[in-house]
Amino acid sequence: NAGVTQTPKFRILKIGQSMTLQCAQDMNHNYMYWYRQDPGMGLKLIYYSVGAGITDKGEVPNGYNVSRSTTEDFPLRLELAAPSQTSVYFCASSYSSGGASEQFFGPGTRLTVL
């Protein structure tokens, strides 16, 4: 099993450009999450999904969009990139029947917006 995979690993964007960060998992997990990690700050939840076709906002959703058309994939879309979106982005997944369960993280995408 590959676990949680993310592409690309690194990306530099110009202000105003858009891009999609890809995330896929092969563990048949229902729950998937997008986080951003800024220096000196804890990870912050951007969006999450509890199953195909169901997504919801986290703490910091502004400037981002997500979709979940399949159980495996959970892409994160940045529209009109801004320097404040410079960060490391982590995708995670978990199997949960409604209680707490371990989250499995992808390797991260380091994004710089100039």
Add this chain to the structure above:
Amino acid sequence: KNEVEQSPQNLTAQEGEFITINCSYSVGISALHWLQQHPGGGIVSLFMLSSGKKKHGRLIATINIQEKHSSLHITASHPRDSAVYICAVCRGATNKLIFGTGTLLAVQP
């Protein structure tokens, strides 16, 4: 005030020392996670616990629900333990996590 506080923020230890990292939280939780992140690397789950104590190799995690406090202990520390250790608490049925800012541990040979 952050809902999850970790201490210390930075810790330097000599190889072989016993290490303790603390995590305090201010909200009701269903579980608490300890995660490890190596420099430039991904994030790995070490423990998830909702009561008592768990042990895996040289790592021990404890939680006191009444006092809203958890500790991560590393026995016989080794340079390969050098990493950021992150505490996160789980709230609600959607398994959403609230993260501490992490403790940067450096173990010197």
